[in-house]
Amino acid sequence: MMMEGSHPAGDATNNPHADSPLRAWLAVGSVTVGAFAFVTTEFLPVGLLPQVAAEFGVTPGTAGLMVTTPGILAAISAPGMMLGAGRIDRRLILLVLSVLLLASNLISAFAPSFTVMLVGRALLGASLGGFWTLALAAAGRLVHPHEAPKATAMILAGVTCATVIGVPLGTFIAGLASWRASFMATGVLVAVALVAQAMLVPALPSKAALRMADLLALLRRTHSRRSLIMVAFVFGAHFSSYTFIAPFLQQYADFSAQSITLVLLGFGIIGFVSNFAVSATVGRNLSASLAAMIVILMVSLLAMPALRHAAPAVVATVLAWGIAFGAIPLCLSVWIQRSxxxxPEAGSALFVGIIQVAIAVGSSVGGGIVDHAGIPTDFGLGAALAVIGLALLGSFRAIGKDHAAAPAAAGVIAPAPDCNC
Known part of the structure; x- marks a missing residue:
């Protein structure tokens, strides 16, 4: 989701708002709201699984398809949409993707059956991969060159906020009204972002397109392949388990719906703080930062089932898990950017694609384990995947593979060389 496009960030020839700073930043804000809405919609079902499963009469594992379905389609759309977009105005693509997101939320909110719900989630997946790949590049082209890093950071803040607070926000709204109200509320947010983007985002022409040859060039590199596999295992470790955190807290730890909302809110808040805290260390030693977060994730997944009868311990473990995943996306995105x-365009597309594969496969396999062996066993799977991810990280150090000392492509941080990669 980091970079796309053929123009330098903030190129004045492509920036009709160059002489109107307020309008430019309002345009960036509209994309930020859109990013928040996209990622919130993606993670919304995690906190709503028990209610949705009960209403449609499906198992929690089957309800997990609400996460699996968009993940599969987003994995295809991330590189596929950019390969097919050619030189189409990126503004038009952003608007079309926002329209699809609005349709997804409305279909989900009024779905009469679980099958229709999955249709709505499929529309999300079709638009999600492309949006993540486009959003930050668009932000960098809306402002003056020296302000491009700030614009990019603003979009990243929207993505980060959605990643860590989308789930508790959905459960909070569901607690006040119903799970359908959560989708309707997100739909209203999408509509606001869509109107703002239509009014404020200028034309974003592209003179070049992502080529299949670029993707294949990266996949032929051993370092790039191993990095993407590591990303898959670490994200898979999280989502194979996190998809079912609400049912676990309800069924195994005897938490009330209100308590679950508060716990997930704590997960989100501490994850948000962790994201910014680790940004101060990730530039100095990327490998150590990433390793520490994977270890915390692994220990949390192992501890959750063992501590399920002690509510304070469960809460502490969920918060530790939040610290880990609050920082993991940042660490891995910087890793891929350097690799x-x-x-950068091909790397971004493959990064987004592999994340969506991990989400889809992780939640799908996790759902099968949940239905046949229980959620604690599924958490064991997540811990095992984290161990593999940690081993892959260690393999880079073992063979002396160092990343180039390249700045983060997103422009949010400019890491120093990390000689311990």
């Missing part, structure tokens, strides 16, 4: 500095 693919010469082909």
């Amino acid at each position: 693919t500095a010469d082909l």
Whole structure:
């Protein structure tokens, strides 16, 4: 989701708002709201699984398809949409993707059956991969060159906020009204973002397109392949388990719906703080920061089932888990940016795609384990995947593979060389 496009960030020739700073930042804000809405919609079902499963008469594992379905389609759309977009105005693509997101939320909110619900989630997946790949590049082209890092950071803040607070926000709204109200509220947010983007985002022409040859060039590199596999295992470790955190807290730890909302809110808040705290260390030693977060994730997944009868311990473990995942996306995005500095567009598309594969496969396999062996066993799977991810990280150090000392492609931080990668 980091970079796309053929123009330098903030190129004045492509920036009709160059002489109107307020309008430019309002345009960036509209994309930020859109990013928040996209990622919130993606993670919304995690906190709503028990209610949705009960209303449609499906198992929690089957309800997990609400996460699996968009993940599969987003994995395809991330590189696929950019390969097919050619030189189409990126503004038009952003608007079309926002329209699809609005349709997804409305279909989900009024779905009469679980099958229709999955249709709505499929629309999300079709638009999600492309949006993540486009959003930050669009932000960098809306402002003056020296302000591009700030614009990018603003979009990242929207993505980060959604990643860590989308789930508790959904459960909070569901607690006040119903799970359908959560989707309707997100739909209203999407509509606001869509109107704002239509009014404020200028034309964003592209003179070049992502080529299949660029993707294949990265996949032929051993370092890039191993990095993407590591990303898959670490994200898979999280989502194979986190998809079912609400049912676990309800069924195994005897938490009330209100308590679950508060716990997930705590997960989100501490994850948000962790994201910014680790940004101060990730530049100095990327490997150590990433390793620490994977270890915390692994220990949390192992501890949750063992401590399920002690509510305070469960809460502490969930918060530790939040610390880990609050920082993991940042660490891995910087890792991939450094690994693919010469082909940032291809690296971004593959990064987004592999994350969506991990979400889809992780939640799908996790759902099967939940239905046949229980959620504690599924958490064991997540811990095992984290161990594999940690081993892959260690393999880079073992073979002496160092990343190039390239700045983060998003421009949010400019890491120093990390000689311990």
